[in-house]
Amino acid sequence: AQKITQTQPGMFVQEKEAVTLDCTYDTSDQSYGLFWYKQPSSGEMIFLIYQGSYDEQNATEGRYSLNFQKARKSANLVISASQLGDSAMYFCAMREVFVTDSWGKLQFGAGTQVVVTP
């Protein structure tokens, strides 16, 4: 079964607008972490933001914020004031902490391709 689901394969957004990238997850673990990564066309994985399952506040990092709704098992990324340099693939990922056979690996969603237009 899919642990991380990103339902939007691609999105266009205008410069200076905000965009929300959807991510839902599936886990029975009580303790887990949720991550968002940006992958530009050059291929590297750039860490953007982290949310722990016990964190009560939504995480924010500059123009990135994570809309964490634990009961709905969703962890959407919001990018405010989009810039042309935000054009990239965005991946949501989860790390389970106490699942027996999980040694801290990240499980990734399929990604959302974001294109920012002038």
Place this chain on the structure above:
Amino acid sequence: EPEVTQTPSHQVTQMGQEVILRCVPISNHLYFYWYRQILGQKVEFLVSFYNNEISEKSEIFDDQFSVERPDGSNFTLKIRSTKLEDSAMYFCASTPLRGGGTEAFFGQGTRLTVV
């Protein structure tokens, strides 16, 4: 800022050849990982390594793959006899803790092309 370093950045190899992908994790990290990303697809877990042994591996990580930490600083992924379908971006990652830490530190990746 500490970083994970991978070499080479690109590697082209003939089918059937052995390749070794190298990674230098962050020095005080204890858990090491390899991931693979076939072009246009999602990132897939291959293997995790702790205390000089494999702690977990995926079904992708078959007998053609092996990992090693030969000298306390490098962490290598070996593919014994490469196949066309091994063409992918390979990422190394390290973390200080098994389940904790607010970031998994990824290297910049090695793009492997099997011809």
